[in-house]
Amino acid sequence: MAESVVYSEVKYKKESNADTGRAGPQIKESPEDDVVYAAVVHKADHTNQPNPPTFYTVHSPGDSSPKGSKGIRRRGLLLLAVVVLILILGVAISLSLYSGCQSAKCNDGWEAHGRQCYFFSTESLIWTRSQEECVHKKSHLAIINDEKEQKLLMMIIRQKMQGPEDKFWIGLNDRQMEGKWLWVDNTPLNTSQKFWLNNEPDNWKWVNNTEYPDGEDCVRMGENNFIANSAAGWVDTACEREFKFICETKACL
Known part of the structure; x- marks a missing residue:
């Protein structure tokens, strides 16, 4: 018999400026107020031995990784180098003709x-x-x-x-x-x-x-x-x- 797996999401309401306490699980009120921080996976166990839940990190849509930022900067520098090289070649060709x-x-x-x-x-x-x-x-x-x-x-x-x-x-x-x-x-x-x-x-x-x-x-x-x-x-x-x-x-x- 296959083991059953239960998935659940824990949603936390964004903390307001006036709220200084630690926010607990909230019932969803509106789409824009919720952010998914983690998915909690519970694995069924028939051995009666408790297993801790496994947490998987989920990045919000606005999150940008440092690796991606470095890639963008690298492409920008490469484009700038190409433009400068074209300008130098253009001047060199003009001078060679003149x-x-x-x-x-x-x-x-x-x-x-x-x-x-x-x-x-x-x-x-x-x-x-x-x-x-x-x-x-x-x-x-x-x-x-x-x-x-x-x-x-x-x-x-x-x-x-x-x-x-x-x-x-x-x-x-x-x-x-x-x-x-x-x-x-x-x-x-x-x-x-x-x-x-x-x-x-x-x-x-x-x-x-x-x-x-x-x-x-x-x-x-x-x-x-x-x-x-x-x-x-x-x-x-x-x-x-x-x-x-x-x-x-x-x-x-």
Whole structure:
């Protein structure tokens, strides 16, 4: 004959702030006032030997184990580490596309001048696409630092110009704020540099009978009327026009 097992639940009513005594078993009054603390299991014994009841701990629904909390914290830290790693990789990729250097002889199709490598395009693009092409070549539109570099580039493009519109974009613009000229690396123009052609910049909004509502926010080089031995050669023009462009990067030592 199988032994019979009797299960019973002991429910305790939540203790109120005014009740300072030990709460005993209560008759259930409402679902929200009761909490199950333990289940008491009585095992039938035919040997007339008393057996103590066995208690099993029952956690209330709001109970959270330390082990679970540690797991949540561990997953949170892991997620944070992944996000930081993605950001670092993104910055590294951006820098690798925008910086670095070429061999001392410069890559094929580039010209070495001092510690710089220059690329003079044969295709014409708008200013933003020109910058994108330079970045794709791990370089940037030319940043002119001094008069020596300005005169060097003017001399080179004079030899490359084949017509009146055969002009070259450089990396100078005031697209963010009118009159605030910045290079593509966000460094401001040195105002002591007097490399503008006569009466430039003028922010003209009509070019060849075509209206450019944003005015002339990008700079190019290349004019047939260069003044001999002068560094003046910059002209502001509409960024939407298509010209050739000059890319620049460093030459490794």
